[in-house]
Amino acid sequence: MTARHTSPSIIETEAVPSELATSAAATADETLARAQAGDGAAFAQLYALHKRRVYSLCLRMVGNVTEAEDLAQEAFLQLHRKIATFRGDSAFSTWLHRLTVNVVLMHLRRKGLNLVSLDEAMDPSPESGPMRSFGTQDLRLTGSIDRMALEKAIADLPAGYRLIFMLHDIDGYEHNEIATMLDCSIGNSKSQLHKARMKLREALGARTTPEVLP
DSSP, X not given: OOOOOOOOOHHHHHHHHHHHHHHHXXXXXXXXXXXXXXXXXXXXXXXXXXXXXXXXHHHHHHOOHHHHHHHHHHHHHHXXXXXXXXXXXXXXXXXXXXXXXXXXXXXXXXXXXXXXOHHHHHSOOTTTOSOOOBOOOOOOOOTTSOHHHHHHHHHTSOHHHHHHHIXXXXXXXXXXXXXXXXXXXXXXXXXXXHHHHHHHHHHHTOOOOOOBOO
8 A cells, every 4th residue: 555645734834934924023022132132243133124214214204315324323323222121012113113203303403494384384375275274184196106206206395394294194193293293283284294295296297186174
């Protein structure tokens, strides 16, 4: 009687990626724990894993390559000082994201950049029409719009518009959070976001207009 050769079951086959993912997560957790304990090699691994994302975030917020490189380095210096305070209340990547945003905001404040103009918010320009309280529907910039064109349009926004657009529509912060970060009113944050969206639509040739609250 010959032995029959059976192929692995579906359950066995699908368990492999799951096991690899679990192993990778455990390895990442171990690396983080070692970095928190002062292991320089483990911190270097974290740097290699997250440096591109941190730099990209800095570049999108300030729109300047040299500044973005400096701010990314500053973010990792801050990470080195504060990594022991990470308690796992959120994902490490989320915690690092917020740390980086704070580094950029502190840099902009030190530069004395007028992030949001209260005068502009209270006295709308003719192109923006009467001031109203705008809703928070996300800008739908998908489909035929070229990604590079979108990135250029965002980079070309005035600094204050770009920052609030980044914080709200890309990074997902609520208007009350943005108001606290930038020391402005919620209405001002909404106004600046609306103007940023309008400028993007104009730059990208979109014909739709944002919905507004009554």
